[in-house]
Amino acid sequence: MARILTYEEKDTWIHRLSGVTKLVFFLLWTMTSMLSYDTRVLLAMMLGSLVIYKMSKTEWKQVGTVLKFILFFLVINLIAIFLFSPYEGVGIYGTRSDLFHLFGNYWVTKEQLFYELNVMMKYVTIVPAVFMFVVTTNPSEFAASLNRIGISYNIGYSVAIALRYIPDVQDDFSKIRNAQEARGIEMSGKASFSSRIKNTAAIIFPLIFTSMDRIDVVSNAMELRGFGKHKKRTWYMGKKLKRADYVTLAVTVLLSALFLFITFHDGDRFYNPFV
């Protein structure tokens, strides 16, 4: 259970930014790259993402395994798109220029390659932004930022509890698995399908039931301390917005607006180099 992105304390200007700024950046950045299919915009965003990633001094060992995993899925996805719809690009760009014949009804066209390049860029653009957000934002501060952008502090607290208890739940999980394996449960691919379901149940049932107890314990403790009595609460980990935050926020909002304008000004999300 090691392959997970986690926060690491460092001293860069990105780490010093308030969680609110990074949250707004993260949301606007993923939404813009979701909406845009304009190759020029995606290219600019990809370069921007990489620059930010470099500046956050994120190391390979922090994100390497996750990145390999993502690339693997990306390749599968691109192949699946081609197999299911080899002429999707032709439909989008309105022209057809064949490159070479593969088999049966499958021709490789320039339009399809270009479309799939765009799909790839869309995914690749988001990744450094997410990495940056996850590894540079202190989880406790994240909850404070959610509250700051107008989300009820109850939800903010739920998120804080989730982040706080993920490692605990993972610990419980490995303990239960070790115990069950010691009792002879087979978890590898050697077991048959139905016994694999049974064995998974043998691990996750105790895990879920102990967690249900934990919900009672934690909520009783919070109730005793008067959680939820007032409409507002203050945050120990909240950072005040500084000048760097305002500048970053302004740049983020302006860039997103510009990117979306470039994408939509001709009434089409796609940039078409074929006509």
Place this chain on the structure above:
Amino acid sequence: MEAKLKFGVKEVVAVGIGSALFVALTQVQIPLGIPNTALQPRAALLAFLSAVFGPVVGAAVGLIGHALGDMFFYGSAWWSWVFPEAIFAIVVGAFANKYGVKEGAFGKKEIILFNVMQVIGNAVAWILAAPILDILIYKEPAQKVFVQGVGAWLGNVLIIAVLGTLLTVGYAKVGAKSSSLMKED
């Protein structure tokens, strides 16, 4: 009995720890033998939590758990697959009062209702909402996303029918609190 719509201390914690479980279970998958497809026990967890705590907690766990799980394990946020998770939880959780899990009344009739709702909820979420969002947001080929959606639907229905049902039955027996007294004949 109160309609399970309020959001008090217990619900805040249930969403928090429920989401933590959902994230931790993201990596627990039961491979089917076909590449890139696996049964996801976390779907059973979400159905169970929705049945116990109702639609609001379920939807919040779906949103927070799926978004955080995607971010931590896959370095991205697939919004088109995050929102359907909430839709599913709302459909299953809408009848939380009828299942009576906490009262220990989760019997044959309730099991059937729970499974009918999970089949409908999964269909709305993965055959309808997710592919449509994929097409609208990501402009992926329609045929591909609907095949993926039907695959996810089948997998989730199967795992919830087995693990989700057993989990809820087990919890109703163990965790039954308010009516654990039985009348002797």
